[in-house]
Amino acid sequence: MDAMLRIDMSAAGGPRARTGPLGEYEGMGGRGLTSAVVAREVPPDAHPLGAANKLVIAPGLLSGTAAAMSGRLSVGCKSPLTGGIKEANAGGETADALARLGYAAIVFEGKPPKDALFTVVITKEGVDIRPAEELRGLGNYDTVERLKATFGDKVAIISIGPAGEMKLPAASIACTDTELHPTRHAGRGGVGAVMGAKGVKAIVLDAAGIPHRQPKEPERFAAANRVWIEGMKKHAVTGEALPAYGTNVLANIINEAGGYPTENFSVGTFAGTAKISGETEAALETERGGLATHACHSGCVIRCSGIFVDKDGRYVTKQPEYETVWAHGADCGIDDMDTIAMLDRLDDDIGLDTIEMGATIGVAMAGGLLDFGDGPRAVELMKEVGKGTPLGRLIGSGAAITGRVLGVEHVPVVKGQALPAYDPRAIQGMGVTYATSPMGADHTAGYAVATNILKVGGFVDPLKPEGQAELSRNLQIATAAIDATGMCLFIAFAILDQPETFQALLDLLGAFNGSAVTADDVTALGKKVLDTERDFNRRAGFSAADDRLPAFFRTEPLAPHNVTFQVKDEELDAVFSW
Amino acid sequence: MVRERQESGQTKDRTPETLDLAFESVPSADFDVLLMEGVGVQVPPGYTAGRLVRERLGLATEALQARVGTLCLNGSPVDDLETCALGDGVRIAVSGALPGLAGACLRRGSVLAAMRAPITLAATGPGRGGTVTVRLFNVMLRLAGPPLLAQGVLLDRERLAEFLAGRSRRFWLSARSAHLDGRALDTPLEQSVQASLPSGRLRLRIAASGEGGGQETLCASS
Numbered sequence: 001m002d003a004m005l006r007i008d009m010s011a012a013g014g015p016r017a018r019t020g021p022l023g024e025y026e027g028m029g030g031r032g033l034t035s036a037v038v039a040r041e042v043p044p045d046a047h048p049l050g051a052a053n054k055l056v057i058a059p060g061l062l063s064g065t066a067a068a069m070s071g072r073l074s075v076g077c078k079s080p081l082t083g084g085i086k087e088a089n090a091g092g093e094t095a096d097a098l099a100r101l102g103y104a105a106i107v108f109e110g111k112p113p114k115d116a117l118f119t120v121v122i123t124k125e126g127v128d129i130r131p132a133e134e135l136r137g138l139g140n141y142d143t144v145e146r147l148k149a150t151f152g153d154k155v156a157i158i159s160i161g162p163a164g165e166m167k168l169p170a171a172s173i174a175c176t177d178t179e180l181h182p183t184r185h186a187g188r189g190g191v192g193a194v195m196g197a198k199g200v201k202a203i204v205l206d207a208a209g210i211p212h213r214q215p216k217e218p219e220r221f222a223a224a225n226r227v228w229i230e231g232m233k234k235h236a237v238t239g240e241a242l243p244a245y246g247t248n249v250l251a252n253i254i255n256e257a258g259g260y261p262t263e264n265f266s267v268g269t270f271a272g273t274a275k276i277s278g279e280t281e282a283a284l285e286t287e288r289g290g291l292a293t294h295a296c297h298s299g300c301v302i303r304c305s306g307i308f309v310d311k312d313g314r315y316v317t318k319q320p321e322y323e324t325v326w327a328h329g330a331d332c333g334i335d336d337m338d339t340i341a342m343l344d345r346l347d348d349d350i351g352l353d354t355i356e357m358g359a360t361i362g363v364a365m366a367g368g369l370l371d372f373g374d375g376p377r378a379v380e381l382m383k384e385v386g387k388g389t390p391l392g393r394l395i396g397s398g399a400a401i402t403g404r405v406l407g408v409e410h411v412p413v414v415k416g417q418a419l420p421a422y423d424p425r426a427i428q429g430m431g432v433t434y435a436t437s438p439m440g441a442d443h444t445a446g447y448a449v450a451t452n453i454l455k456v457g458g459f460v461d462p463l464k465p466e467g468q469a470e471l472s473r474n475l476q477i478a479t480a481a482i483d484a485t486g487m488c489l490f491i492a493f494a495i496l497d498q499p500e501t502f503q504a505l506l507d508l509l510g511a512f513n514g515s516a517v518t519a520d521d522v523t524a525l526g527k528k529v530l531d532t533e534r535d536f537n538r539r540a541g542f543s544a545a546d547d548r549l550p551a552f553f554r555t556e557p558l559a560p561h562n563v564t565f566q567v568k569d570e571e572l573d574a575v576f577s578w
Numbered sequence: 579m580v581r582e583r584q585e586s587g588q589t590k591d592r593t594p595e596t597l598d599l600a601f602e603s604v605p606s607a608d609f610d611v612l613l614m615e616g617v618g619v620q621v622p623p624g625y626t627a628g629r630l631v632r633e634r635l636g637l638a639t640e641a642l643q644a645r646v647g648t649l650c651l652n653g654s655p656v657d658d659l660e661t662c663a664l665g666d667g668v669r670i671a672v673s674g675a676l677p678g679l680a681g682a683c684l685r686r687g688s689v690l691a692a693m694r695a696p697i698t699l700a701a702t703g704p705g706r707g708g709t710v711t712v713r714l715f716n717v718m719l720r721l722a723g724p725p726l727l728a729q730g731v732l733l734d735r736e737r738l739a740e741f742l743a744g745r746s747r748r749f750w751l752s753a754r755s756a757h758l759d760g761r762a763l764d765t766p767l768e769q770s771v772q773a774s775l776p777s778g779r780l781r782l783r784i785a786a787s788g789e790g791g792g793q794e795t796l797c798a799s800s
Contacts, residue, residue: 236647236675236717245716250678252614252715256671257684257697258653269653274614279716283607304677322678422680429693430679443679471693475679490677560653563696 001029001064001104001213005127007120009198010051010110015118017127022104027513029061031087032484032529033105034076038085039532041107044539048080048190049167049197055108057098057158057203060486064099064213066222067508068229069488071095071297073158073175078540079189081169081356081398082415082440085536087483088191091296092175092184093156095486097205098122099213112199117165121151123206132201137162139349139386140174140182143202151204153180159202161351162386164192168396169416170356171196174348177296177305183318184296187353188442189417190398216514224507231501232301237493242304243293247322248278250421255330258560259426261419262330263372264362265412268423268558272335276325282306284337289313302490308341317345323443326421327358332365333372342379350386352396357382359418360399367406415440415546424549425558425565432472432567436547436575438533444489445476469571473578477526480533484525485509527578534576544573594732594780597771598757600787605749609727609784610719612741616711618732618779621664623707627651628659630670630710635718636725645721647675648684654699655684657691662699666708674717727784735775738782742772754787 004025007017022028028036034056046052055077062070073095079086098106101122112118119132135143140161147157156176163171171192174182186192215221232238241249251273254260258268274280282292290309295302296318306319320328320341328334328343347354361378364370370377384392394402399418403411412419417440424431430443437445482489487505495502502519510517537546553565619634627649631642642659649656650671656662664670676684683693691698709732714722733741745768756763756771763770 236645237677237681241675241716242677247677249716250676250681252713253648253650253671253673253676253684254680256650256653256673256713256715257655257694259680259694259697274611277614277715279610279614279719283610422678426697427680427683427694428696429683429690432693433679468693471690493675493677493682496682561697566696 001059001099001102003102004105004107005103005122006107006109007127007129008110009108009112009118009200015112015129017129019127025104028484029063029104030058030072030074030484030486031076031089031480032525033058034074034087035085035529035532035536037105037107038076038078039536042078044536044541046078048078048083048194051111053078053194053197055191055194055198055200056105058105059095059099061484062508062512063095063486065215065512066212066299067225068232068299068301069491070486071299072483072486072488073098073186074483075173075186075191077191077194079191079440080167080193081190082417084415084440084540084542085438085533086189086191087439088173088186088188089483090173090175090184090186091488092177093297094158094175094205096298097156097207099486100207100210101205106203108195108198108200111197116199117201118199119147119202119204120200121204121206124210135201137165140351141349144176144180144182147202147204148180151206154206154208156205156207157182157202158205159351160192160195160200161349162388163351163396164196165201166388166393166396167193167196168352168385168393169193169401170353170360170396170398172347172351172353174351177318178298181318183348185348185351185353187355189440190353192351215512217511221508221511224504224511227500227504228508229301231494231498231504232491235494235497235501238302238490242302242490245278245282246292246304246306246319248281248320248325250322251277251325252279254422257426258558259423260326260330261412261421261423263333264331264366264410265419265423266410268426269560270330270333270335273330275335276329276337276340278322281319281325281337285309285319292319294319300488302488304490310338316341317348320344323421324354324358327355328361328378331358331362331421332378334375334378336375339375339379343382346379346382346386350382352385355420356398356418357385357395359412360395360402363399363403363408363411364395364406366410367403367408369406410552412550413441414549415542417441423558425553425563426561428565428567429468429471431549431553431565432468432572432575433476435549435572436472437476438530438537445479468567469575473575476530476575477523479526480529481522481526484529530576544569547572547575594778595759595776596730596781596783597738597775598783598785599753599771600755600785601752602754602787603752604724604784604786605752606720606723608745608749609723612733613714613719613723613726616669616713617726618709619712619726620732621707621710624705625664625707626660626705627656627662627664627670630664630712631659631672634712634726634729635672635722637722641721645674645717646672646686647681648673649686651699651702654697655686655694656699657687659686661702663702663705664710665703665706666710669711669713671713671715672718672722673715674721676716727782730781730783732779733782734779735777738780739772739775
């Protein structure tokens with residue numbers, strides 16, 4: 001994985017690929033690499049859909065190795081949704097395939113003349129770029145089926161649906177899973193629109209027969225991987241809760257704590273939660289002959305996903321995750337799992353960010369376009385997005401634009417990106433991360449809960465209300481570092497509680513490169529990534545005024561605890577003071 | 579004894595009738611929805627959340643420390659279960675370990691507890707006892723559900739009737755016997771149980787039957 005593939009989509013005579021060394025990007029991976037390329041090579045004032053923007057697709061530092069849970073793929077660009085730097089990442093099989101093919105990144109540059117559309121095929125023999133007119137307008141499921149007919153079922157595929165082709169700000173990029181379904185998405189920030197603007201419909205990765213990337217210290221690496229896997233299996237979150245119930249195991253307790261945003265963030269509890277909880281979802285999947293425990297990529301031992309089937313046992317979609325069930329469920333007042341699963345299927349097929357779409361429909365409900373709880377109309381609205389009707393294009397543009405057009409004051413966005421499934425009035429520290437992340441409101445930006453091990457930013461007394469900024473800072477640093485490794489963020493719980501598991505991660509990184517890696521190195525990596533991203537945003541015109549939650553979080557108390565967001569602006573401004 | 583409000587507005591203590599259901603193999607998953615939405619448990623004055631977890635949910639001290647990730651009282655995360663006194667009408671929710679930053683924040687004694695400070699339980703009163711609503715989530719359904727159901731839970735008649743009406747044929751086929759305050763109900767149980775339910779609040783106890791059809795695991799009522 002020492003090569004960078006650059007594809008100039010505006011080259012005379014058609015797209016031209018050239019493979020070269022990593023050069024100044026040597027030793028980087030995942031989010032660290034995508035953000036470095038974007039910050040260095042994209043003019044901060046570039047239009048996100050213009051030729052000057054770049055789309056960077058990068059597996060993590062450990063992707064393609066035998067390290068378990070190392071299958072995350074990072075996608076970076078200047079975001080058409082936020083106007084700032086963006087990294088969105090996804091599971092599935094594509095990071096492993098791209099890394100085994102030897103590429104640390106694919107960088108799409110320029111844009112094709114007119115409205116041309118291409119498929120990029122990457123094999124061990126090289127790169128082939130061919131017209132993709134026959135795929136135009138197809139959903140991700142049909143796109144993958146067509147490509148499978150041509151290239152067989154041993155490939156991994158990255159693609160966009162109609163939303164990406166229409167360059168909608170909520171468009172995602174799909175990655176295929178272990179069944180070659182396009183269910184794992186780099187969802188946030190409109191990265192699919194940038195892929196559409198580059199004229200790329202799909203990337204086919206054929207790594208058949210290529211072995212895992214080999215570490216410099218194989219025995220040390222194998223030993224670390226054993227400890228790593230054992231650590232995941234023995235931890236209550238990664239070894240029990242996530243495999244049994246998936247990420248939606250959170251619904252009941254977040255609702256209980258009054259932090260489950262309901263009906264466009266108007267209250268913190270939803271009466272229908274028990275009907276759409278992870279427990280209910282898993283039982284339904286099992287009863288119908290689906291799967292409640294399933295890995296999204298090879299080598300994952302957490303297996304937090306599943307297969308959702310209809311009442312007749314026919315495949316509908318992967319197990320809708322916590323964010324999806326919340327966004328299309330509680331936030332829209334919908335408590336029917338089959339409706340939510342259909343909306344998830346439409347997100348994946350049209351190629352849309354599930355959080356942005358749920359939040360946008362919630363805003364549309366608040367704006368009177370449809371009633372809260374109207375599942376059938378929500379499904380119709382999603383189909384309009386796929387068809388590209390004027391109303392569909394509005395909804396596909398996200399919550400901020402939809403709220404503006406419909407005259408809604410209550411619009412839950414930061415930097416133009418919709419808030420995820422935790423109300424920041426109940427869990428205030430989450431609000432600090434929503435407000436200050438360079439990505440816009442993002443629940444994964446401060447997810448890596450390893451701060452007590454990394455000890456970055458000083459000690460924070462957990463029993464005192466002060467210290468939200470310090471905690472958020474530490475979390476964002478740790479997360480940025482993990483995003484660079486290609487590791488799934490769900491490893492965070494095991495490394496929080498089990499020092500030997502955290503050490504195993506350091507040993508995996510060190511053994512692969514034949515060096516020693518310490519916690520300080522991880523901290524430095526996280527800080528470097530964040531500094532790079534913040535600097536790009538500053539040059540793109542962002543200021544402290546953008547690191548704020550919408551005003552209603554400070555003025556409207558959230559039932560049942562009747563609390564408002566209380567973290568002071570000065571604390572928000574101190575998050576990145578290091 | 580449970581305290582019930584009369585039409586006159588007065589309250590009155592009453593011993594609820596007990597419905598005992600015995601199964602060849604208890605269909606635990608069938609009771610999940612009841613346990614997630616909450617069931618009543620009677621507790622004496624001075625009772626704490628810690629005692630409830632140990633004595634009613636059957637989790638010894640070590641298991642409590644290892645398995646109870648989050649406990650909320652009326653929606654507020656509790657860090658110290660031993661000082662969390664229970665009073666009439668409160669709601670307790672018990673969960674195993676949870677993913678996500680929010681899951682980590684809501685943990686008992688979390689290093690990130692500051693991030694949910696405004697909703698953290700500050701203090702409780704002396705704890706006068708009474709009927710507490712207990713909700714169980716995720717892994718707690720299998721760990722704590724069976725012992726709780728074996729000791730008995732309090733439910734309003736309407737809710738119990740609705741629950742029983744929604745059970746599948748498989749549920750009733752696995753039922754071996756039903757007793758109302760010790761009086762055996764006739765078969766088919768599906769009809770006789772529904773027809774026999776008294777008004778008001780009653781206690782439901784669930785047990786696994788032995789080979790001879792007798793009940794094995796009925797415990798002292800709460």
